[in-house]
Amino acid sequence: MPPATDQPRGDEFEDLRREVERCTLCALHETRTRAVFGEGDPHADLMFVGEAPGYHEDQQGRPFVGSAGKLLEELLASIGMQRSQVFIANVLKSRPPDNRDPRPDEIAACEPYLWRQIALIQPRVVCTLGNFATKLLSGEPTGITRVRGRAQLREFGGRAVYLYPIFHPAAALYTPAMLATLREDIVKLPELLASPLPESTLPEPAGEGAGTPVERAVDSGALSAAGGGVDPGPTEQLGLF
Numbered sequence: 001m002p003p004a005t006d007q008p009r010g011d012e013f014e015d016l017r018r019e020v021e022r023c024t025l026c027a028l029h030e031t032r033t034r035a036v037f038g039e040g041d042p043h044a045d046l047m048f049v050g051e052a053p054g055y056h057e058d059q060q061g062r063p064f065v066g067s068a069g070k071l072l073e074e075l076l077a078s079i080g081m082q083r084s085q086v087f088i089a090n091v092l093k094s095r096p097p098d099n100r101d102p103r104p105d106e107i108a109a110c111e112p113y114l115w116r117q118i119a120l121i122q123p124r125v126v127c128t129l130g131n132f133a134t135k136l137l138s139g140e141p142t143g144i145t146r147v148r149g150r151a152q153l154r155e156f157g158g159r160a161v162y163l164y165p166i167f168h169p170a171a172a173l174y175t176p177a178m179l180a181t182l183r184e185d186i187v188k189l190p191e192l193l194a195s196p197l198p199e200s201t202l203p204e205p206a207g208e209g210a211g212t213p214v215e216r217a218v219d220s221g222a223l224s225a226a227g228g229g230v231d232p233g234p235t236e237q238l239g240l241f
Contacts, residue, residue, distance in 0.1 A: 013042050013120050016113065020093050025109040028094035034061035038089030038117060045193055046085070047123035048072070049114065049133040050168060052092035052102055063088045068170035075169070075186045087121050089114060091133050102132055111136065119157045125192055126154075126161055130168030137163055144168075149185040151192055160197045164189070 020037045023029060036053040039062055048064075056066040064072050073083050092102050092110050114136075118126065128134040131144045138152060144165055152163040166186065172179040 016116055016120065020113055023093065023109075023113075026094070026106045028092070028096060028106055031097050032094040033058045035093045036061055036063050036090060036095075037093060038063055038087060040083065040087035041085055042087060042121055044085060044087040044121060045124040046081075046127065046189065047087045047089065047118065047121055047125070048127045048129060049137065050088070050090045050129040051132045052090050052099075053095040054099055054170075055095070058095035063090055064169075067173055068168070071169040071173060075183065078183065079187060079190055087117075087123065089117055091136055107132070107136065115157070118161075122159065124162060124197060125151075125189065126156075126163050127189065128163065128165045130171060134165040138165070148181070149188070151195075153198075160199070162192055162195065162197070164192060 017037045021035045023035060029035075032053075036057050050064065050068075053063065054066055054068075056069075057063055063069070072088075076083060076086065091114060092106055093113060094106075094110075096102060096106070126137060128137055134144050134147060135141060137156075138147070138154070140147075144167060147165045148167055150165070152165075154161050154163045164185075167178055167182045169182065172182045
């Protein structure tokens with residue numbers, strides 16, 4: 001079982017966990033062993049979002065417990081952090097058969113759970129691991145190779161958040177060059193966590209329903225007005241690193 005943690009906003013976090021564990025919104029519930037809600041500090045400043053559970057995660061109901069999880073823990077240790085200090089989740093909460101790529105309908109079914117997790121945890125930095133998490137949370141089709149290691153200022157649910165894409169540990173396990181790049185990107189996280197975030201003043205876009213997460217870059221005018229001291233210009237990349 002995941003370790004016991006404090007509950008943000010009353011029982012909402014545990015209510016969401018139970019909802020995920022009994023979810024039948026896509027066909028993956030028919031083949032999974034256990035749903036994988038995620039685990040860690042529900043008040044964490046740093047949240048990691050991967051792709052989907054693998055075999056060991058499916059068996060234990062915990063994220064990143066195989067070889068990729070061990071590497072992630074080593075990377076965290078290299079910057080003086082422990083797994084218990086962050087929150088780790090995935091785009092999908094159920095394992096796809098044979099670890100195949102997530103399908104669009106599966107992502108669509110699980111996406112609201114991830115947005116609700118982010119809204120409850122309220123992290124300062126969301127670190128996306130690999131293509132699927134990066135494309136979903138950035139709302140952009142650009143692949144991880146082009147955007148990795150560069151922080152993006154985003155607004156999720158009315159709050160400014162740093163989105164920081166990096167390679168997935170599983171992809172770097174057997175590729176020395178990718179692993180070296182992943183280590184280079186990880187060491188920048190403490191500086192990013194210490195960077196000030198502006199208070200968002202952006203209005204909700206017309207036509208959005210209540211509670212729908214805002215998935216767009218904070219524009220330069222709002223950022224300057226909020227006293228962020230950083231002007232990202234016409235692009236979404238802040239170029240902090």
